[in-house]
Amino acid sequence: AIEQKLGIHGDAPAPRLQRDTADQSSFLAAVKGKSLRGVVEHIVNGSTFRLLVPESLTEYRSFLLCLTGVQCPGFKRPEGLDGKPDPAATPVPMPFALNARHASEMLLLHRDVEVVLHGADNRGTIFGSVRRVGDEQIDICDHLLRRGLAKLAGWNIEYSDKAAAYRAAEKTARDARTGVWKDYTPDPKASVLSSEELMGKVIEVVSGDTIVVLDPVSSEFRRFYLASIRAPRLGRGSEPDAPYAYDAREFVRKKLIGRKVNVKVEYVRSIPAESGKTPLPPQAYASISRGTGPIKGDGQVRASEDIGGLLVDVGLATVIRHRSDEERATLYDEYLARERAAIEARKGLHKGGEGPTRRVNDLTAPDARKRCKELATFYEKAGPMHGIVEYLSTGSRFRVYLVKEGALINFSLKDTRCPAPSRRTLGPTGVAEVTGGEPYGNEALQFSKESFLQRNVDITVEGIDRVGCFLGAMKTNFSGPSGTSVEVDAAEVLLENGYAKLSNFFDPNRDNNGDRLAAAQDTAFKAKRGLWENYEEPKEEEVANLAGKEPNLERGLIVEVGFGGRIFLQTSAEGLERVRSSIDGLNLHDDETPLPLAGIRVKDLVLARFSADGQWYRAKVVEKDDHRLRVSFIDYGNEEWISPSSVRTIPPASPLSSIPPCCRDLVLANVVVPSVEDDFCMEAGEELRNYCFMKEAEVKMWESSGPGPTPAEVTLTGADCTVTQHLLRKGLARLIRRRTAACRTRFTELGPDEAIGRATRMYLWRFGDPYDSDEDEDEVRKGANGDSRRGL
Known part of the structure; x- marks a missing residue:
């Protein structure tokens, strides 16, 4: 050793320099991703x-490294009197x-390792992966997670190429x-894991991440x-x-609306109900694909076919950072990688700034x-206008967004009417109630949703x-049997399937498409479809009896x-006197406890105080x-608006509930x-009031089919x-x-009077001419239902 000048027997060794990594950004830029x-x-x-x-032979670099995707329990200094960690205390x-720490020491302390740096957190701490040289079988992250000595770090797990394996290891320890x-x-x-799969047709895209699908089962x-x-x-x-x-919703709508998709429910999440309210149904979170095979992340479906991944690619959605114990999408790790690419390319949401605005x-x-x-005149002259159906209230009434305008x-739809569907309304107790609709109203609405909702x-x-509802024709494209696109008329489709009827005043000669609409309705009538299923034409004697009534x-x-x-006609002086005497006998006082507003329902019969004279009268809410x-x-x-303090209930023993109203609610018949x-x-x-208010009259009344005012002729x-x-x-x-016999008869009788007014x-x-034929149809329905009652 002396002769060879080895070790302490040799020349003085060159000094070795150990550097601490102070400038993290430049160091990471130079070695990021390298081994x-x-x-x-x-x-x-x-x-x-600390690594x-x-x-070089004489220079070393020292720095702290955190494992990517993993976080172990640490050491915490006790708090001092000021509530902050005491730096002098032992951790x-x-x-x-x-x-x-013991597990990591046994595997890595003073061992040669290979390190790949992935990045740094907000505090400058570098994170990366560590592998012991010569022993590829030992993965320190998997070792710690599987033994319950660490948890996943969701904020940087996306940088690891073994995220799925690490989640499985953590789940093993957690279970x-x-x-x-x-x-x-x-x-x-x-969330609860689910394995449900189905293939259905996309009916509506509610938002960029919420889709309504028709379940085929x-x-x-x-x-x-x-x-x-x-x-x-x-x-x-x-x-x-x-x-x-809106861009995210439109992106999904253009790709999926009306098409069949594969839906794989990944997990289901329950929404806790608020106190006193009905619990909401569980929310199903799914992977949705345009492909033809199941979504299992095993290569059967390309990632590019998954709609969630496509949204992330163009920067119109972000990936949720789940807690370690939450379920997630099968392609979650791919989503994270695609999101990083979108961030680096500064697409969509990642551009910064306020983003585009849409004015409607x-x-x-x-x-x-x-x-x-x-x-209206401008739209009539514009010809066909491109739009998107945003909402349907009935099968033939839509809310349309005009793109260019x-x-x-x-x-x-002009001259075409679908029956009204059932409605969900809010009851007096705050609970939703369902009001019944007309026969086949719900079926017509569902058919229109499947055919027209969110379609171009x-x-x-x-x-x-x-x-203010525009009337006209609407056309859209349907997929034909051979896969080609076929343009169809919405009214014609509804009529042909028996979900709509032509108005009584419809004239085929006044409509360019009139013959086709009439033929479509005739086809449904002959096949007994929908509204025509149980239809029976009135017999001649029934028509004659009705006309001569x-x-x-x-x-x-x-x-x-x-x-x-x-017009309101008071017909019974005797009944009015009975009502007055019965109310006087109740001895109503102002100091009585008023009814709570929530306890008063529309259509209830009550006693109400009239503001002009302070007296109590029978009233209907x-x-x-x-x-x-x-x-x-x-x-x-x-009528008038009053506060709940001016309302009292009618006692059950009082005859006030059984005495018929002393005033008849009338509407002038056959006119608008x-x-x-x-x-x-x-x-x-004003003309009606000046001509007939507080005057005696003779009235001819016809039975009304609805709950509204009675059609009448007043003289x-x-x-x-x-x-x-x-x-007139x-x-x-x-x-x-x-186009009815009764209207033609009335027109013969009253036409000369209208001609005087026209002149x-x-x-x-x-x-x-101030009228449109659809207004007459609406007016008849309105008169039957008693809408918009207002006094002068």
Whole structure:
């Protein structure tokens, strides 16, 4: 050794320089992703080491390294009197911290290792993977996780290429309640693994990560949420959309709407119910693919076919960072890798800034009727306009977004009507109630949803009704038997399947597509489809009896009038005296405890105090809001808004509940009089009041099929014409035009009076014909249901 000058017998060795890594960014930029040789000098805790990496024969670099995707229990300093950790105190090990450190020391301390650096956290600590040289079988992360000495670190697990294996190792320890999982109790709200798979048709894309699919087994619409994917939220009501929320929904809609997809439910999550409310159904989180094979992540389906991955690729969604004990999508690790690529490319949400804004001219609001009428002529001249069906209220009534015009409109198929479906309304106790619809109303709505909801359509506006709903034709594309796209007319499809009927006033000669629509309805009629299944034509004698039916005659005093030709006739003086004496016998006082607003329901019969004289009268609750009630005084015809303190219940023993109303609610038959939302409503109302208010009249009444006002013909005592004729001659009413024998008869009788009003060119006739055929159909339904009752 002396002769060879080895070791201490040789020349003085060159000094060896050991550097601490102060500039992490430059060091990482130089060696990130590369394999480095080094020695583990010190074990801080089970997942944090100090490494010594040689850079040359005389230079070494020393730095702290945290294992990627794994976090072991550490050491914590006790708190001092000020509530902060005491730097002078000895660190106290957390549960299983010593076990984890001992396991790492036995495997890695002072051993040669290979290190691959992945990055650094916000505090500058480097994280990466460590493997002992010459022993590829030992994976320190797997070793710690499988023995319950570590948990997954969700914030950087995406950088590891063994994330799936590490999650399986952690699950093994968690299920066995080993180590840190010794006292583990599953969260009752946590997701539950599921293995359900199905193939169904996409009916609606609610948002970028929420999709409604038609279940082929149950024939029900089921809502699925993309597993481990979060898209920006669409705003509710007046709330604005989050940046890129509409873009994400449109991206998914264009790829999936109307197509069959594979759905693999990854996990199901229960939503805890609020106190006193019905629990919500569990939410199903699924992987949804456009492919034809099952989604199992085993190569049968390419990752590019998964809609969640496609959203992440273009930066329109982010990947959810799950807790270690939560279930996740099968392709979760691929999602993370694709998200990193989108971040590096600065796509979509990752660009920074506020993002794109979308401005919509909402013409569906109640106060937009005037703007709709102003735009009606422009839309009629524009020809076919491209749009997207956003919502359906019935099978033939839609809410359409016009793409080029940037407007949202209400649109209804002209001359075609589907039955009304059932509705969910909020009851007085806050519980949703279902109100029944017309026969085949729900079936027609479901058929239209499957066929038209969120589809690209071309609409042609041909008119507008009184409430601002545009009328016309709508066409869309269906997939033909050979896979080709076929353009179809929405009205024709509904008629052919028996889910709609043509209006009674429909004339094929006035419509370019009239013959085809009539033929489609005739096809459904002959095949007994849908609405025609149990239809029987009326017999000749029944029609004759109905046409010759005589009206009921009554006399009384007109005590109130309203908009839309409403007249209230007080017919029973004796009944009115009985009501008055019964109310006086109740001895009502102001100091009585008033009814709570929640305990008063619409259509309830109550006692209400009239504000003008402070007296109590019988009333029916017509409407309510958060603080007030709108009541109708059934013996006098007038209405007003009152507070709940002015309402009392009718005692069960009182005869007030059994005495019929002393006032009849009537509407002028066979004519349209401007209602409260129409032009010239004030002029018509004032003329009606000046002509007949508080005057004796003789009334002919016909039975009404609905719960609303009774159609009537009113003649004042001693007058030479009816009230209807008077308004027609003034130009403040017009005849209803429908293709029925009864309407033709009325037109023959009252047509000359309407001609007098038309010749004045005043009010309704100021700009020519004021009507559209669809308005007459709506007017008949409106009169039958008693809508928009208002006093003057």
